[in-house]
Amino acid sequence: MSFSRLQLQFVKLSRLSIAATQSRFHANSAFIAKSKEITKQIQQTQQNRLCHCRSRNKVSNNIDNNMLKYLNQSEAINVDLELFNEYKFSVDQLMELAGLSCAHAIAKCFPADRFGRVLVCCGPGNNGGDGLVCARHLALMGYLPVLYYPKPTPKPLYENLAHQCKRMEIESISECPSVALAAECYDLIVDALFGFSFKPPVRADFVPVVELLQQTKLPIASTAWTYPAAGMWRRAS
Numbered sequence: 001m002s003f004s005r006l007q008l009q010f011v012k013l014s015r016l017s018i019a020a021t022q023s024r025f026h027a028n029s030a031f032i033a034k035s036k037e038i039t040k041q042i043q044q045t046q047q048n049r050l051c052h053c054r055s056r057n058k059v060s061n062n063i064d065n066n067m068l069k070y071l072n073q074s075e076a077i078n079v080d081l082e083l084f085n086e087y088k089f090s091v092d093q094l095m096e097l098a099g100l101s102c103a104h105a106i107a108k109c110f111p112a113d114r115f116g117r118v119l120v121c122c123g124p125g126n127n128g129g130d131g132l133v134c135a136r137h138l139a140l141m142g143y144l145p146v147l148y149y150p151k152p153t154p155k156p157l158y159e160n161l162a163h164q165c166k167r168m169e170i171e172s173i174s175e176c177p178s179v180a181l182a183a184e185c186y187d188l189i190v191d192a193l194f195g196f197s198f199k200p201p202v203r204a205d206f207v208p209v210v211e212l213l214q215q216t217k218l219p220i221a222s223t224a225w226t227y228p229a230a231g232m233w234r235r236a237s
């Protein structure tokens with residue numbers, strides 16, 4: 001091959017090599033740009049998460065700062081009516097949510113390793129239903145709940161909830177324990193007796209359990225409403 005043809009060949013190869021270098025350069029620049037974009041997205045996500053945590057801490061601090069509002073009886077009734085009518089929740093849904101959230105609150109405040117044996121006192125109404133749901137979830141969380149449900153309501157909603165507890169082999173007692181016996185057998189009492197439909201005075205069936213709640217030294221977690229003298233209703237913690 002003559003010298004000039006060799007030179008020509010060499011020039012061609014050099015051009016090809018330059019073109020290859022340029023395309024590699026462009027590819028690298030694109031890669032760097034993409035990496036920068038992804039890094040920015042990651043930083044933004046982290047920032048959002050941080051903001052979310054900050055706002056959640058702010059909310060929980062607000063709650064810690066007694067920002068909790070107590071509802072009076074009519075407000076509580078209206079909240080339920082709004083949930084039923086505006087948002088079309090069924091009573092089963094609300095009862096399941098109420099019972100589950102009570103079980104979570106109990107697990108947060110009264111850990112199962114120290115407060116495992118729980119006496120769950122259920123009333124005859126929806127609040128009692130919340131208690132049956134709470135007992136079922138506590139059993140799934142490693143607690144040993146025992147039901148005291150002195151006046152089961154003969155309606156499918158309550159019968160089904162009681163049946164679910166039975167199938168989960170949650171013990172049920174028919175006699176209300178004395179203060180001394182309760183102190184011996186349980187670490188915690190759940191008061192799921194009455195909600196906002198309570199009308200004093202307490203009827204005979206529930207006098208022993210109300211007296212137990214009044215006299216026991218055991219911690220009481222209440223899904224129920226208490227009716228302080230002031231006539232204000234509040235959802236006890």
Ligand SMILES: NC(=O)C1=CN([C@@H]2O[C@H](COP(=O)(O)OP(=O)(O)OC[C@H]3O[C@@H](n4cnc5c(N)ncnc54)[C@H](O)[C@@H]3O)[C@@H](O)[C@H]2O)[C@@H](O)CC1
Pocket residue numbers: 080091093094095096097098099123124125126127128130193194195196197198199200201202203206225
């Ligand atoms: N948001 C939720 O998750 C839900 C909450 N629910 C709660 O359920 C409650 C409303 O349910 P209810 O209207 O069934 O009311 P209660 O749970 O207060 O129960 C009323 C029952 O207690 C009986 N009772 C009333 N006064 C009594 C007394 N002095 N002695 C003995 N028995 C007495 C009544 O005859 C009735 O059977 C509210 O507290 C509400 O918070 C339910 O609405 C279910 C859903």
